[in-house]
Amino acid sequence: MSTGTTRGVHYLDDFAVGQTYGSGRLKIETDRIKSFAAEFDPQPFHLDEEAARQTMFGGLAASGWHTCCLFMRMIADGFVNNSASMGAPGVDEVKWLMPVRPGDDLKLRATVLDKRASKSRPDMGFVRFKFEMLNASGAVVMILESSLMQGRREVGA
Amino acid sequence: MSTGTTRGVHYLDDFAVGQTYGSGRLKIETDRIKSFAAEFDPQPFHLDEEAARQTMFGGLAASGWHTCCLFMRMIADGFVNNSASMGAPGVDEVKWLMPVRPGDDLKLRATVLDKRASKSRPDMGFVRFKFEMLNASGAVVMILESSLMQGRREVGA
Numbered sequence: 410m411s412t413g414t415t416r417g418v419h420y421l422d423d424f425a426v427g428q429t430y431g432s433g434r435l436k437i438e439t440d441r442i443k444s445f446a447a448e449f450d451p452q453p454f455h456l457d458e459e460a461a462r463q464t465m466f467g468g469l470a471a472s473g474w475h476t477c478c479l480f481m482r483m484i485a486d487g488f489v490n491n492s493a494s495m496g497a498p499g500v501d502e503v504k505w506l507m508p509v510r511p512g513d514d515l516k517l518r519a520t521v522l523d524k525r526a527s528k529s530r531p532d533m534g535f536v537r538f539k540f541e542m543l544n545a546s547g548a549v550v551m552i553l554e555s556s557l558m559q560g561r562r563e564v565g566a
Numbered sequence: 567m568s569t570g571t572t573r574g575v576h577y578l579d580d581f582a583v584g585q586t587y588g589s590g591r592l593k594i595e596t597d598r599i600k601s602f603a604a605e606f607d608p609q610p611f612h613l614d615e616e617a618a619r620q621t622m623f624g625g626l627a628a629s630g631w632h633t634c635c636l637f638m639r640m641i642a643d644g645f646v647n648n649s650a651s652m653g654a655p656g657v658d659e660v661k662w663l664m665p666v667r668p669g670d671d672l673k674l675r676a677t678v679l680d681k682r683a684s685k686s687r688p689d690m691g692f693v694r695f696k697f698e699m700l701n702a703s704g705a706v707v708m709i710l711e712s713s714l715m716q717g718r719r720e721v722g723a
Binding site for chain 2: 449465486490494498503
């Protein structure tokens with residue numbers, strides 16, 4: 410994910426409401442869909458094509474948690490590891506809108522919804538994002554909203 | 567996770583507001599914390615003890631998404647795969663309250679907050695749960711709220 414025109418490490422001060430970021434693509438493979446499900450989400454529609462055809466998914470679909478994990482990888486590579494990230498207190502909302510299928514080429518769009526300084530800690534603040542995961546057809550398969558904690562460029566400035 | 571005194575497959579009709587369920591324990595190991603993070607959440611405090619000591623975590627901590635995935639495994643084993651589960655449209659909220667540490671013995675407590683029939687589909691409905699993940703000391707490390715779709719015992723009854 411490119412963080413626009415700003416270079417170097419990103420701080421709270423560098424994020425602006427309304428800003429959008431795009432990411433590169435990340436392909437989800439059949440074998441990993443199944444092995445992820447075997448470890449974390451062993452439901453028939455995530456494990457086996459034949460069993461999945463008999464369900465409401467009509468075919469193999471990735472666990473929604475697998476999509477969340479790929480989302481995390483995309484933002485880590487994209488900007489979290491190039492920012493003054495201090496983690497996240499949680500997730501405001503996740504919507505799984507469409508099945509993610511074997512071979513889907515996923516990509517992320519991030520929009521800054523809100524930004525605020527912490528009341529109790531002058532060295533940090535919160536950037537609230539809307540993240541949309543898109544498949545190769547451009548359909549939004551998942552929406553996730555979350556506030557990320559970010560350090561400030563100048564403490565107490 | 568035991569589904570109380572009711573035996574056999576669980577349907578929408580079998581869940582009652584206020585009901586609580588407990589789970590067995592699931593241990594999170596150091597190596598899996600690191601390998602999970604290497605694939606999905608490569609931040610220093612999830613990857614390496616030494617690097618983690620320099621961060622706000624003060625030591626290695628599991629990715630919050632790893633905890634979410636273990637939560638999914640616990641509910642799949644506990645009742646989802648023994649119910650008329652039709653998946654979930656998403657997650658209402660996740661709060662990561664405390665770091666999950668190597669060797670933590672996790673356990674889940676589920677409470678039914680709400681239950682309603684679907685307006686558009688007589689064969690199903692939604693059960694809204696509050697899930698609390700506890701560590702061996704009994705501290706709540708994560709709270710997750712989510713509505714699970716469940717089939718009805720008798721369609722249109």
